[in-house]
Amino acid sequence: MSGAEKIAVRVTEVTPLNELVTRFRFEPVAGGLLPTFSGGAHTVVEMADGDITRLNPYSLMSDPFDQSAYTISVRRDDAGRGGSLFMHEKVKVGDEMVISNPVNLFSLDLRAKKHLMIAGGIGITPFLAQIKQLDRAHGNWELHYSCRSEALGSYVDYLTSTHPNDVNVYYDDQDQAIDLETLLDGQPLGTHIYVCGPKGMINWVRGKAEALGWPREAVHYEEFLAPQPGKPFEVKLAVSNKVVQVGEHESLLEAIERAGVDAPYLCRGGACGMCETRVIDYAGNFIHRDHWLEDDEHASGEKIMPCVSRFEGKTLVLDR
Amino acid sequence: MTIQFNDETFREDYSFRNSQRAIDRFPFPFDKDSYMYAVNMEQHRGGPADSVYEKRFDVDEHYVSEMRDRAMVLADDPLRCQSLPHMTLAGWDLLELIMVSKSEDYPDLFELHRDGDEWHWVNKPMGIDDTFTFMDETTLPYGPMEYITRQTQGDFCVLDQRDDNLWMDAGMVTTQADWSLDFDIGMNFFEWHAPVPLAHEKGIFVRALKFLLNIQQGAPARRLNWTMTVNPLLDTSPENYHKWGIQKTTLTPENIGAKQHLRVELQTFFRLPRSNALVFPIRCYLIAFQDIVSVPKWGRRLHRVIRDLPEELATYKGFIDNRPMMLDFLSAYDDGLPTSNGVWPEKDSEPPLKT
Amino acid sequence: MSKFEFPPSIKSRPVYGTLEARPGKAHLMIADAAGAEAILDIATPELMARSHIIYIPRGATHGEALRGLTPAQYYEGPSYAASVTRIQRVLQDAHMGLQVYLTGTEGLMGQAQNEAMQAGIPHTAIQTEHRGSVARRMQCVHCKGITEDVETDPFVCSHCGLNLFVRDHYSRRLAAYQGVCIDAEDPGNVPQAKGIYE
Secondary structure (H helix, E strand, O other): OOOOOOOEEEEEEEOOOOOOEEEEEEEEOOOOOOOOOOOOEEEEEEEEEEEEEEEEEOOOOOOOHHHHHHHHEEEEEOOOHHHHHHHHOOOOOOEEEEEEOOOOOOOOOOOOOEEEEEEEEEHHHHHHHHHHHHHHHHHEEEEEEEEEOOOOOOHHHHHHHOOOOEEEEEEHHHOOOOHHHHHHOOOOOOOOEEEEEHHHHHHHHHHOOOOOOOHHEEEEEEEEOOOOOOOOEEEEEOOOEEEEEEEOOOOOOHHHOOOOOOOOOOOOOOOOOOEEEEEEEEEEEOOOOOOHHHHHHHOHHHHHHHHOOEEEEEEEEEEO | OOOOOOOOOOOOOOOOOOOOOHHOOOOOOOOOOOOOOOOEEEEOOOOOOOOOOOOOOOOOHHHHHHHHHHHHHHHHHHEEEEHHHHHHHHHHHHHHHHHHHHHHHHOOOOHHHHHOOEEEEEEEOEEEEEEEEOHHHHHHOOOOHHHHHHHOEEEEEEEEEOOOOOOEEEEEOOOOOOHHHHHHOOOOOHHHHOOOOOOOOOOOHHHHHHHOOOOOOOOOOOEEEEEEEEEOOOEEEEOOHHHHHOOOOOOOOOOHHEEEEEEEEEEEEOOOOOOOEEEEEOOOOEEHHHHHOOOOHHHHHEEEEEEEEHHHHHHHOOOOOOOHHHHHHOOOOOOOOOOOOOOOOOOOOOOOOOO | OOOOOOOOOOOOOOOOOOOOOOOOOOOEEEOOOOOOHHHHHOHHHHHHOEEEEEEEEEOOOHHHHHHHHHOOOOOOOOOOHHHHHHHHHHHHHOEEOOEEEEEEHHHHHHHHHHHHHHHHHHHHHHHEOOOOOOOOOEEEOOOOOOOEEEEEEEOOOOOOOOEEEEEEEEEEEOOEEEEEOOOOOOOOOOOOOOOOOO
């Protein structure tokens, strides 16, 4: 139900970049070639962490045309549910892992006359693949990359040495900031903006672009929501007739899967809409965290995206 | 398995025929005795041996003649194949998908040898042996989409995915059920389906779009659609409707069994990797009424479906005027016995026609 | 002047709105005939100071009123065909954030919208308001010729002479509705032409 076949890969390099970010290289266990992909795509990495299987999406940052290996970069999140900690602490060279086929929810608009990329922190990773794709097609692009400090500026050296005229880097600790208003003013018709970074940055860029009269379709953004921990709760699955406890560090989707119920998913980050599930009955409050449902749908109590959203209350019955 | 390719025409003398093998494997579209729109998607990952679902791109006895017909259509009207400028990458994706699939699925007919970006393609049925550089348009006689779809049965719509919609931004369309690529190119999913009656109100297109947007690499899907065509005419285009429309009036009770064809589209959907576009091949299979009714279950069922079809659909599919004559013909093959579920002919278990 | 209410139709048929002044540093307004009235309705000195108006009167007498708004730039063209290279030139130099306003006949709005789209503005970001004639710009699906200002259904293709019926299926790329042969299955049997919305 969850779609394409998975890909068995071996970890062939683990490369710490700085105190927060580590890069992983995956090659197919079976030999042969990995599928090509489009810049901006992600893969869902399965992590067998004791009793729990976590599935976290990570942007593919390698050359989309390089079929020998995929690379991802993982930022350690000490407050998260443990997926990134697992990658940092448990995954070693030689380990076998399972990843999904590439899925792209942040693709380039290939009609664009110019691609204006705005990255914050680890949000740089999808752009690394997009830049490789655009370079091959002689595309017109420009990157504005904001990092906390030089020490935490992942891939800054690589980007500025390979593309000195197209890459602009801003360090927070040196009080450098993107002058967004000036940047957006004067861009030629047909320019598309792509922004990937923290929620605040995405909202800032979207808001400014809207205020300056940019069309909605010309502003693209990707924010992966990692499922957040929360209070445990109980869910009843009506179709499969099961009652499941959702743990503190487990998403609703993961709990449904743990119970052996096959539920559809794609991005596991609240963006794609694939896992949308009908609520049959509830008494309590939803904690909706997805980008998929509209506000009125969130308020309706009829739908939930179990990949990132939670529930607090007495009863929750799902059509699953 | 070797395929004996027919030498036949889809115009003028209409020498197109289905062999017994082609009849047996015909993708009959009705799984029960009535029809209404449904999203009816399933995975496209193989099917029963020798069925049209078995391979990613089915090659059958009509291959060589269909490609000859396509070349004639394109010579008359090059606008049947168009690709907006941003779709060239998707064209290369499609070329790769088809070459890899056909060379793996039909190694006796097609060969692909790759040395980095230097590719060598052999199409034995069509006598083509070309070398070219992948991603270099100057090394092919046509753009990549046109090059490969001149060698692949069925129409091809290449859909760009953006703004939570699909956009018909490229295509090769010469065997269509009365719609114009030249007119529809650039439209989104709802717009190019706009003329279809009833389905919008039923929410069919909203659900179908949601499904299609989420089709993943390595997980293609398929569905069937159908209409009716008088004479085995592949190119039922609006462009030429003023020429072929008159043929609809040539049916008689004597010739309807041979002239009236059920036209079935095997629609498949593949995510294209480099472009993130979606390719939507629409493969057309034709079968004469007299061949359908040679399968008792299909004869019974087709009569019931056509009889009970809502008037809007019979009008949209263009056979409302001929429906009474069709029913006169088909009713002779419906003895009222029940039919088994599913599309398969079940020749061994289904009772012969009661006379 | 009261506006024509187009009957509900299929999803490819354009739906026109009512112009409203939007924020932005630059505004391009293109109108023909009675479309001038829609611009007059939203004009303010602040908006006009940043507006470029391109107007094709087609016999209407609103030119003086528009000129009197003292927009930043004003141009009056004798026909759309005569004005299109100017429109392309303006779009070539324009920047993201440009607001485009189209008003008047469907043919004018459709063709100007196509230019703006090709320049890189999504069609949903372009404002339109229908005013004046309800005649349609029609493409003959058979010969591909465009017949302008079609008021009746059926009509005769001005290029190939076929009798065509008027569909609501619309192509933004062609800025035209589709005309299809009406007597293909019964040659010579052409119904009496009547107004498209009669």
